[in-house]
Amino acid sequence: MYYQTIKPIALTLILFFSNLCIAADTIKIGYVKVEEVIQNASISKTAEKKLRKEFAKKDAELKKLTTELKKKVEIFDRDQAILSNEEKKKVQRDLADMERDLRRKNRETKEDLNQRRSEELAAVIEKARAVIKKIAEKEKFDLIVENAVYAAPTINITEKVIKALNAKK
Numbered sequence: 001m002y003y004q005t006i007k008p009i010a011l012t013l014i015l016f017f018s019n020l021c022i023a024a025d026t027i028k029i030g031y032v033k034v035e036e037v038i039q040n041a042s043i044s045k046t047a048e049k050k051l052r053k054e055f056a057k058k059d060a061e062l063k064k065l066t067t068e069l070k071k072k073v074e075i076f077d078r079d080q081a082i083l084s085n086e087e088k089k090k091v092q093r094d095l096a097d098m099e100r101d102l103r104r105k106n107r108e109t110k111e112d113l114n115q116r117r118s119e120e121l122a123a124v125i126e127k128a129r130a131v132i133k134k135i136a137e138k139e140k141f142d143l144i145v146e147n148a149v150y151a152a153p154t155i156n157i158t159e160k161v162i163k164a165l166n167a168k169k
Contacts, residue, residue: 030136030144031151033158037128038121041165047120054116058109065105069098131164132157 038044076091083091135157136144145151 027142028140029155030139030141030157031148031155032128032132032144032146032161033156034125034128034146036158037161037165038124040162041124041128043127043165044124047124051113051116051120055109055113058112062102062106062109065098065102069095069102072098127168128161128165131161131168135160135164 072091072095076095080088080091132144135141144157
């Protein structure tokens with residue numbers, strides 16, 4: 001009885017795997033290094049320039065505030081010998097407030113920049129995936145993998161994707 005139930009299951013598995021092996025000969029697989037696409041595609045460089053331009057004003061403001069704080073600290077260091085205790089405390093509080101504001105603005109700017117960078121990166125990846133899909137359909141790929149541990153150079157289509165992205169304006 002045991003052998004009667006095993007035989008059909010074994011036969012089914014053998015047929016399934018033999019059909020899978022036959023089908024595997026016709027499967028066309030590609031591989032894309034997403035990091036390389038992001039690093040080398042012109043749309044990524046354009047996005048980075050856009051971010052630099054967008055945050056240039058905030059960076060300039062932060063540099064200006066840093067310079068002001070340094071000047072006030074130098075003035076305080078130079079003049080503290082002639083200041084009364086109350087004047088020293090007031091100046092120290094003002095300097096601490098300025099430093100706290102500067103750190104807060106610096107943190108907010110970094111958070112804004114990281115958020116915007118993530119948005120731009122998502123847009124680049126979305127465009128890259130659209131190009132990958134077009135290449136897959138045009139060249140009749142059955143499967144395209146992103147970021148594999150290992151892939152043979154013969155199935156690497158990263159350069160095709162970069163060229164297609166750079167050609168697309």
